[in-house]
Amino acid sequence: MSESLGIWLVRSESAALAAVLQAQLGGTLYRPWLNSAVAQKQQFAAVYRQHAQWLMVAASGIAVRFLDGLAQDKHNDPALVVLDEAGRYAVSLLAGHEGGANRLAYRVANVVGAVPVITTATEALKPLVVGIGCRKGVSVERIAVAVRRALGTRRLDEVREVATIDLKADEPGLIEFCARHGLPLRVFAHATVAARAWVTQPSDWVNRNVGVDGVCEPCALIACMRGQLVVPKMALDGVAVAVVEDKRVEA
Known part of the structure; x- marks a missing residue:
């Protein structure tokens, strides 16, 4: 699995936001609408294990549906952070500790001025x-x-x-x-x-x-x-x- 970051966009309207994020964080940008013959969920599944960390610019519900059947355990799953298209909330959704999604959420939040949303119990009790x-x-x-x-x-x-x-x-x-x-x-x-x-x-x-x-x-x-x-x-x-x-x- 590559240590690089994958940035997944669901809609072309997120392109400007994604450009700012990629300029600061690096990573590979995915524009799945360019391959309209294949469903986005299927495209995401095909590259899911190619990155250690993912940033998905989308609604959290979409991210959950895309992850259906892919997540295995916290020690092996890529980290995944969800950022809404308005750049307001960076949500650590999967592999918060082991995969580094909590840290990634802060990095994303600092780039665009979002609120990092961390729900793991260890952090919540501090x-x-x-x-x-x-x-x-x-x-x-x-x-x-x-x-x-x-x-x-x-x-x-x-x-x-x-x-x-x-x-x-x-x-x-x-x-x-x-x-x-x-x-x-x-x-x-x-x-x-x-x-x-x-x-x-x-x-x-x-x-x-x-x-x-x-x-x-x-x-x-x-x-x-x-x-x-x-x-x-x-x-x-x-x-x-x-x-x-x-x-x-x-x-």
């Missing part, structure tokens, strides 16, 4: 979201120290995701920190953060250099809309960290 803002070039070690200081007695394995602004999406220290600890990085557009300036104390430095009142607090709160800010912005050695805890729905 209540914390950590927002991070940092100076350019800050080391992974400094980020780790700041995060652990902010968490206090809470454990790193309680963290569901790390959230930041798009200007920091390629920050090497931040990327390395998330990779070392198996944490997905969720990235929000500058305009999204600017429109939801939920900060306990605006930062003049951040405003001058980034153009928003703060990064770590609004990013964490946007990522966890029903959450509560349990650790306000804590700055340490060029790293700003905030922690939001998810409020559980009581039965």
Whole structure:
């Protein structure tokens, strides 16, 4: 099985969205309508095992029907993420952990500004979201120290995701920190953060250099809309960290 990504479109109307995704993620693009003599489901089945990961731009119901009879077990099935044609939700549908669909859902979401939808129990039971803002070039070690200081007695394995602004999406220290600890990085557009300036104390430095009142607090709160800010912005050695805890729905 190839390690490459397959991007499956159901309709030609998704071509522009797919071009953006392929430019950022790579992969092989499939346009099954070009072979109208063969049903799409049959075409998909013929190439299903040729990729380790799939991104399908379609309704989730279509994806489920296409998978009928193909899925075997979580250790061998290709990962599959479903993205709606409006680019609003990236759903990890199959092989979330073992196949990497959860990670792929975040990558897709970060490209198009979608919400990553992760339903695996391990992630669902992690209540914390950590927002991070940092100076350019800050080391992974400094980020780790700041995060652990902010968490206090809470454990790193309680963290569901790390959230930041798009200007920091390629920050090497931040990327390395998330990779070392198996944490997905969720990235929000500058305009999204600017429109939801939920900060306990605006930062003049951040405003001058980034153009928003703060990064770590609004990013964490946007990522966890029903959450509560349990650790306000804590700055340490060029790293700003905030922690939001998810409020559980009581039965």
